[in-house]
Amino acid sequence: MKKTNKTKIIAFFFLLVMSVLWLFPILWGVFTSFKSEEEITAAAASFLPIHWTMSNYSELLIDNASSPVVKWFTNSLIIAVSHTVLVLIVVSLAAYGYTRLKFKGRDLLFGLLLASMMFPSVVNLIPLYSIMDKLGWVNNFLAVIVPGAAGVFNIFLVRQFVLGIPKTFDESAKMDGANEFQIFHLIILPLIRPVLTVVALFSFTGAWNDFLWPSIVLNDIDKLPITPGLQLLQGQYMTYPGIGTAGALIALVPTFLLYLFAQKYFMQSMSLSSGVKG
Amino acid sequence: MAVIADKSLGNKKAGRKKWLNLWPALFVGPHLLLFVIFFLVPSVFGIYISFTDWDLFTAPAFVGFDNYKTILFDQDSSFHSQFYTGLENTFLFVLFAVPVCVVVPLFIAVALSAKPKWNRMFQSLFYLPSLFAISAVMIIWQFLLSVSYGPLANYFNISTNMLDNQPNAWIALVIVTVWWTIGGNMVIYLAALNGVPKDLMEAADLDGAGAVSKFIKVTLPSIKYQILFTTVMTTIAQFNVYGQPLMLTGGGPTDSTHVLLMYIQENAFGSGFSIAGISAAMAIMLGLCIMVVSAIQFYLLRDKD
Numbered sequence: 001m002k003k004t005n006k007t008k009i010i011a012f013f014f015l016l017v018m019s020v021l022w023l024f025p026i027l028w029g030v031f032t033s034f035k036s037e038e039e040i041t042a043a044a045a046s047f048l049p050i051h052w053t054m055s056n057y058s059e060l061l062i063d064n065a066s067s068p069v070v071k072w073f074t075n076s077l078i079i080a081v082s083h084t085v086l087v088l089i090v091v092s093l094a095a096y097g098y099t100r101l102k103f104k105g106r107d108l109l110f111g112l113l114l115a116s117m118m119f120p121s122v123v124n125l126i127p128l129y130s131i132m133d134k135l136g137w138v139n140n141f142l143a144v145i146v147p148g149a150a151g152v153f154n155i156f157l158v159r160q161f162v163l164g165i166p167k168t169f170d171e172s173a174k175m176d177g178a179n180e181f182q183i184f185h186l187i188i189l190p191l192i193r194p195v196l197t198v199v200a201l202f203s204f205t206g207a208w209n210d211f212l213w214p215s216i217v218l219n220d221i222d223k224l225p226i227t228p229g230l231q232l233l234q235g236q237y238m239t240y241p242g243i244g245t246a247g248a249l250i251a252l253v254p255t256f257l258l259y260l261f262a263q264k265y266f267m268q269s270m271s272l273s274s275g276v277k278g
Numbered sequence: 279m280a281v282i283a284d285k286s287l288g289n290k291k292a293g294r295k296k297w298l299n300l301w302p303a304l305f306v307g308p309h310l311l312l313f314v315i316f317f318l319v320p321s322v323f324g325i326y327i328s329f330t331d332w333d334l335f336t337a338p339a340f341v342g343f344d345n346y347k348t349i350l351f352d353q354d355s356s357f358h359s360q361f362y363t364g365l366e367n368t369f370l371f372v373l374f375a376v377p378v379c380v381v382v383p384l385f386i387a388v389a390l391s392a393k394p395k396w397n398r399m400f401q402s403l404f405y406l407p408s409l410f411a412i413s414a415v416m417i418i419w420q421f422l423l424s425v426s427y428g429p430l431a432n433y434f435n436i437s438t439n440m441l442d443n444q445p446n447a448w449i450a451l452v453i454v455t456v457w458w459t460i461g462g463n464m465v466i467y468l469a470a471l472n473g474v475p476k477d478l479m480e481a482a483d484l485d486g487a488g489a490v491s492k493f494i495k496v497t498l499p500s501i502k503y504q505i506l507f508t509t510v511m512t513t514i515a516q517f518n519v520y521g522q523p524l525m526l527t528g529g530g531p532t533d534s535t536h537v538l539l540m541y542i543q544e545n546a547f548g549s550g551f552s553i554a555g556i557s558a559a560m561a562i563m564l565g566l567c568i569m570v571v572s573a574i575q576f577y578l579l580r581d582k583d
Contacts, residue, residue, distance in 0.1 A: 004392075007392050007489060008392050008393065008394040008395070009394070010389075011388075011389035011390070011392040011394040012389075012394035012395050012396070014385070014389045015386065015389050015390065015394065015396070015400045016396075018386060018400075018404070019400050019403050019404070021457075022403055022404055022406075022407070022457065022460075023403060025418055025419060025422055025457065026406075026407075026418075028418075028422055028429060029418040029421075029422070032421065032427075040427055041426075041427070045429075045432050047429070089308070090308050090309045090312065091309070093304070093305045093306070093308060093309070094305060094306050094308070094309040094310075096305050097301075097302055097305030097306035098306065101301050101302050101305060101306070103299065103302040106302075109306075113313065116313075116317065116318075116321075118569065118572065119321060119565075119569075120514075120564070120565035120568040120569060121518075122518060122539065122542070122561050122564050122565050122568070123320075123321060123324040123325070123558075123561050123562055123565040124317065124320040124321055124324055125324075125542070125543075125546075125561060126324060126327060126334075126542075126546050126554050126557055126558050126561060127319075127320035127321075127323035127324040127327055127558075128316065128320045129334065129546075129547070130320075130323065130327075130334065131315065131316070131319065131320060131323075133334075133335075146312065146316065147312075147316040149309075149312050149316075150309070150312040150313045150315070150316040150317045152313070155309065180301045180304075180305070181301075181304070184305070205409055208411065209409075209410070209411040209412065211411070211412050211413055211520075211521050212520055212521070212539075212543065216543070216547050226411070227411040227412070227413050227414070228413065229413075230411070230413035230414055230417060231413050231524075231525060233417070234413070234416075234417050234420070234525060239426075241421040241424070241427040244417045244418075244420075244421055245417065245418055245421060247414075247417065248413075248414035248415075248417040248418050249414070251411050251413070251414045252410055252411065252414050255409045255410065255411070256406075256409070258409075259405075259406060259409050263402060263405075266405065266409070267401075267405070267465055
């Protein structure tokens with residue numbers, strides 16, 4: 001017993017030191033965003049604000065035409081929510097199709113889809129822009145909502161879940177005259193809700209945090225989501241740490257709130273994905 | 279799609295069965311359609327573009343291997359030097375960042391799995407940054423490391439700029455990347471460590487093994503697949519490095535952190551005339567590197583079996 005106690009104490013102090021290093025940038029950013037510029041540039045700036053001020057936030061949130069943070073935030077919400085809904089529909093339908101329906105070449109087709117995940121996505125960047133151009137989607141939210149739903153990984157994840165549901169469930173429904181859609185809707189869908197929650201959380205944060213693609217395909221300043229928008233904000237407020245950190249923190253609010261309320265789902269999904277492959 | 283269409287045609291005679299065979303198209307069809315338009319077509323088209331002089335808007339003209347010859351061998355071309363600078367910097371970043379991004383979360387996970395006080399709270403904290411948007415993280419760190427505003431200068435009297443000289447710029451980029459990405463690998467290790475057989479640990483205890491030798495002889499072999507998995511995934515992720523140097527160092531000092539994906543983006547979508555053909559060739563080369571590395575690592579994984 002003594003030995004395990006010693007291990008625990010060493011582990012605790014190691015984690016304590018590391019957590020200070022991990023927490024420091026966040027806290028420093030939060031406190032800086034509530035400081036006035038004079039306080040930040042003062043030679044012996046204190047860690048905590050001496051006079052808490054909202055001026056950095058009001059500068060960004062009220063009538064800012066060159067960094068329209070409120071507009072960007074709204075755009076991000078529209079994009080991330082639409083993308084999540086689309087992914088949930090497409091993924092749950094496909095996962096059902098690749099497990100419960102029998103059609104020629106089904107497993108071969110799914111195997112090919114899985115193999116496509118090895119293909120490096122950087123190759124698609126330029127031609128995908130051309131497709132957006134042909135569809136008239138440049139500077140249109142559809143360009144950042146729809147293409148991401150073509151991904152395969154989520155189908156793989158949900159499919160694993162559907163495979164674990166006993167077929168007898170479907171069969172008794174079939175005896176009662178239910179068709180495939182009714183089985184999907186009434187029996188499978190309620191059972192896969194946990195894994196769909198994981199898919200939804202990751203689709204939302206993925207869309208919210210996407211940086212390179214939206215900055216390429218959306219170039220109207222009022223159309224930008226907040227993540228690429230912050231790059232403009234950085235250029236504009238290069239010498240204003242208070243405003244810069246305030247902008248960054250506004251962008252972190254939604255993902256932080258999701259994490260606060262759904263932490264266990266985020267943790268689960270990572271071990272799900274590695275457990276299968278590892 | 280063709281498979282499904284054929285199938286439903288072939289069964290038309292079968293009356294009732296014809297109905298049944300529309301279901302696959304209904305369930306699998308939507309995703310397959312998206313997959314073809316937004317993945318398959320661009321993948322093929324991307325390879326084709328790299329053999330053209332495309333400028334994003336006018337019709338591309340086929341130029342054979344010219345783009346590849348230019349970026350690989352033409353000493354007089356700026357694209358040649360861009361390609362080698364970008365590729366070298368990308369490789370350097372992978373080389374510096376991957377070991378740290380694999381090992382640091384491993385140590386943290388091992389410490390967490392000892393279940394010390396505040397265990398859950400620590401775990402939540404280390405995972406949190408991986409949900410943050412890269413641009414937000416970079417803005418905070420850029421000010422944090424700044425000589426004029428940051429705490430380094432204020433509290434520790436460090437007047438060296440971390441971002442405008444080497445090797446400091448690389449060190450800064452690696453630190454920021456580890457801080458940002460540690461969560462995913464940590465959770466994978468935690469799940470793996472939970473699966474390490476307790477009796478193995480107890481047997482090692484009975485043999486009087488110390489903590490270090492237990493870690494090397496029992497823990498590491500038990501989770502070697504997860505370590506290889508995280509190494510592969512981290513390597514692939516770091517080859518696509520873009521946001522950190524773009525927003526933290528701007529590719530500097532003197533292009534020493536200017537990575538390949540930045541050149542690809544600039545040449546295709548930058549402010550000047552678009553040279554999408556050259557960019558596509560660079561993207562294919564980067565994609566090849568990623569595929570080669572993952573193939574080597576998967577081969578190693580199989581070898582150790």
